Amino acid sequence: MFYTIRETLIASKRAPLLTGLSAAMVGLALFVVGLFGLAAYNVRVYMETLEERVEVVAYLRDDATTAEIADMAGALSSLPAVLAVDVVTKSEALERAYSELPEFSEILSDLEVNPLPASLEIQLRPGNRTAETADRIAEQAGLYPAVEEVQYGQEWVVKLFTLRRMGVVTTTVLGTAFAVVAALIIGTAVRIAIFARQEEIKIMQLVGARD
Structure with missing residues (x-):
């Protein structure tokens, strides 16, 4: 753990811009996923509250x-x-x-x-x-x-469950889209981090390190 922290600090000193950009991208990806999860949870709670009135x-x-x-x-x-x-x-x-x-x-x-x-x-x-x-x-x-x-408010109940089905489909589609975007952002951040240490990686390969 201490080695990881030390290497991270060294990398940030060598390429502060790239390191900061990578950290910002990962943070943005996690923030977007967390925000979507919170919104989906609130929608589910609201729909359950409406269902209790049936x-x-x-x-x-x-x-x-x-x-x-x-x-x-x-x-x-x-x-x-x-x-x-x-x-x-x-x-x-x-x-x-x-x-x-x-x-x-x-x-x-x-x-x-x-x-x-x-x-x-x-x-x-x-x-x-x-x-x-x-x-x-x-x-x-x-x-x-x-x-x-x-x-029992037939029209209202039918509309409620139609809205619920639409919500499930929308949540699934958006959740998948956000997950893909987050994966792409994190993958890009990893590639940036690798690029920032490209010289160090080449030196390690010359002395026998493997991928």
Whole structure:
């Protein structure tokens, strides 16, 4: 290690410009690769955050009984692709509307009857948050008589996974391109370093050194 450091210092004194250029090129290559890796990681985390919002919501009829709701929640929870099923009552739905839509608080407070339905929020397991799985779960939930409507934002989910596939392809292509560029830059830096010590290499070859 000390020999390597000593030789590096000697080489930098002999050809400071070439040595500095080589170091700068290697540093630039590593910086570009690291920057791309950080960007790719942030994109992946963002896409995973969006996927967590994929869920199926089954809106219930006003005459649905507590027993029916409990049976539906239990049956849907047992499905392999389902992570959890949350029961949202009419009063809880109204409270959410107050907190999430404060601009309509006056209108909501003037209502004599709560118009919002109770619902079952069906969360999907990681790896099953796809448009196909959401559509299948929505069909199963819609078979229950107490369910009035099922929604999961089909268009939004399809666009999300289309964007994800595009992101994977783009990341792969750009990652390969950056890796090739980094390899070329480092290879050029090595050739510059060899050129800087060309005279020393020739002398060593004359005394019997091999490549």
